[in-house]
Amino acid sequence: MTRKKKFLLYALLIVSSFVMFFPILYAFSISFMQGGEVLRGKIIPSGLSFTNYEAAMQKVPLLRYLFNSFVVSTLIMAGQVVFSCLAAFAFTFIPFKGRNLLFLIFISTMMIPWEATMVPNFQTIRALGWTDTYAGLSVPFFAMAFGTFLLRQQFKTIPLEMYEATQVAGVSRFQFLWKVVLPVSKTTLVTLAIYCFLNAWNMYLWPLLVTNDERMRTVQIGLKQMQSQEVSTEWGVVMAGAVLVILPTLILLFAGQKRLQEGLTRGAIK
Amino acid sequence: MIAVKDRLRAEPKSRWRFPVTLEGMLYLLPSIVLFAVFLFYPMFKTIYLSLFLTDAQGNAQIFVGLEHYSQLLSSPSFRASLKATVLFVLYTVPAGVILALGLALLANQKLKGIGFFRTLFSSTMGMSVAASSVIWLFIYNPAIGIANTIMTTLGLQEMQWLLNPDTALISVAIPTIWMNTGFSFLILLGGLHNIDASLYESGKIAGVSDFYSLRKITLPLLSPTLLFIVTVSLINSFQTFGQIDILTKGGPMESTNVIVYSIFKDAFVNFNIGSASAQAVLLFAFILIVTILQFKWSEKKVHYQ
Structure with missing residues (x-):
């Protein structure tokens, strides 16, 4: 690579990453500003003051929201990973009748937009008495066609001879899943888990529908609430809230970025 | 009794096992039950409800076909909503994919x-729709947001962004593209x-x-990922909701009332x-058609290794 080309590439990289990351930096920056600085349209705060964060914590039960989101996202993640594993295993290693048709039905569920079913789902949750509960927030999302698909792609890379050998040895299928398939598929499982967690953490419409109780709100809804109450006056406080909401997922993403990229593409294209 | 015991010892493999179909079903049962309760049943119920007048609780009352x-x-209101949805798709999808592809090509250099740049490019994948929308709401603030600061620095006129029916939809599209780039970038980079x-x-x-090898090697081989x-x-x-709810609430003058927001408001x-x-049934139909068209098209154009 010539030096000129290298220089050009670095310049492009720096400019584009600055543009992409700027809104996030901006949010951080505003979150440290005092009211007057915000209103004067400044970009860089004069000092690092955490008063906005304290105010954000006091105005709304932000810790409670974070806790709720954490519980709901973990439940959804666990449900999706376990259910996808079981289904993908059946589709790969159990040769029962009608398997292909059933797999097709599974895949076709990806075409049903979740929003098209939200009214009856809302009625179901209400009939079950699940509004304002963790169950109502998480259970409807436990089954996941994409996860099943992704894991099936991974499981298919395990040689069938391995499976046949364990069958001859009289090992049960479930033991084969537990002792062989899962350990071999660790990377894909972690990828799927991170992906599920991020998506669940960022859910917006469903928590908006099924939570009325302040104490059951997730961070996303809490943030919206905070913004609509505070809007014209205290942007610094709202931004502090936004920063607290994005920090956990940003950290998770930065830690798992490489793995996520490798694991997700495996499912996307093969 | 003794006879049975003997037979077992002679052929240990013939001990009773689960019928294979039953076992397969057992593994699939959790997913099937959930899909049935929270996807198939409500989809049919939605189709059913679309043929009735209902009370406020959503119980079907009078059949109206x-x-x-x-x-x-x-x-006119629904037509405006359709128009907004289609325009929104046109604003966000091509631009978003091209941007992500450009970044992925750039980040694929040795x-x-x-690694640092890759992390920054993928960062928006960790941004929730609520947090992103709140941040962009401030960016667009006509008096103190940075959008207008940039406009005046460039010597352009200040704009009303989200408050002007002519620019509101584009102003929602920009943060949407930004939010989606992280995920698309990661997948394309992997490809x-x-x-x-x-x-x-x-x-x-x-x-x-370089350009020739991009056109003749990279793009064809990347086509499944693309x-x-x-x-x-x-x-x-098609399913955009959160950013509309926070940024514009479907306004001004219904210019950003995309279909999912319209469903939400009506329901x-x-x-x-x-x-x-x-409306939900129509949304389902759109997505179905788009997906089928894509697969039809892909059979012809996509190159699989």
Whole structure:
């Protein structure tokens, strides 16, 4: 690579990453500003003051929201990973009748937009008495066609001879899943888990529908609430809230970025 | 009794095992039950409700046949909503995919410190729709946001962004593209990694230009990944809700009232559940058609290794 080309590439990289990351930096920056600085349209705060964060914590039960989101996202993640594993295993290693048709039905569920079913789902949750509960927030999302698909792609890379050998040895299928398939598929499982967690953490419409109780709100809804109450006056406080909401997922993403990229593409294209 | 015991010892493999179909079903049962309860049943229920007038709780009252559909298709408000949805898809999908592809190509170079840039490019994947929208709401603030600061610095006129019906939809589209880039970027970068490096080597030996190898090697081999990203972006775009709810609430003058927001408003604000269901069925139909078209097209154009 010539030096000129290298220089050009670095310049492009720096400019584009600055543009992409700027809104996030901006949010951080505003979150440290005092009211007057915000209103004067400044970009860089004069000092690092955490008063906005304290105010954000006091105005709304932000810790409670974070806790709720954490519980709901973990439940959804666990449900999706376990259910996808079981289904993908059946589709790969159990040769029962009608398997292909059933797999097709599974895949076709990806075409049903979740929003098209939200009214009856809302009625179901209400009939079950699940509004304002963790169950109502998480259970409807436990089954996941994409996860099943992704894991099936991974499981298919395990040689069938391995499976046949364990069958001859009289090992049960479930033991084969537990002792062989899962350990071999660790990377894909972690990828799927991170992906599920991020998506669940960022859910917006469903928590908006099924939570009325302040104490059951997730961070996303809490943030919206905070913004609509505070809007014209205290942007610094709202931004502090936004920063607290994005920090956990940003950290998770930065830690798992490489793995996520490798694991997700495996499912996307093969 | 003794006879049975003997037989067992002679053929240990013939001990009773689960019938294979039953076992398969057992593994699938959790997913099947959930899909049945929270996807198939409500989908049919939505179709059913779209044919009825309902009470505020959403119980079917009077059968009206296709009345809701014909009302929707002749209603200027719903037509505006369709137009907003289609425009929104056109604004976000091509631009988003091209941006992500550009970034992925850039980040696929073997340079020192490239990991850092990759992390920054993928960062928006960790941004929730609520947090992103709140941040962009401030960016667009006509008095103190940075959008207008940039406009005046460039010597351009200040704009009303989200408050002007002519610019509101584009102003929502920009943060949407930004939010989706992280995910598309990661997937496309992974796709680029999977392309055999020796292909480029032989290209280099043959002395072809970078642009030529992009057109003749990279893009064809990346086409399955690109197709995946286009499909996912399209479906996501049709389902846009959160940013509309926070940034514009469907306004001004319904210019950003995209279909999912319209469904939400009819169902949970106006309690017109029959009409909301009819819109939901139409949304389902759109997505179905788009997906089928994509697969038809992909059979012809996509190159699988």
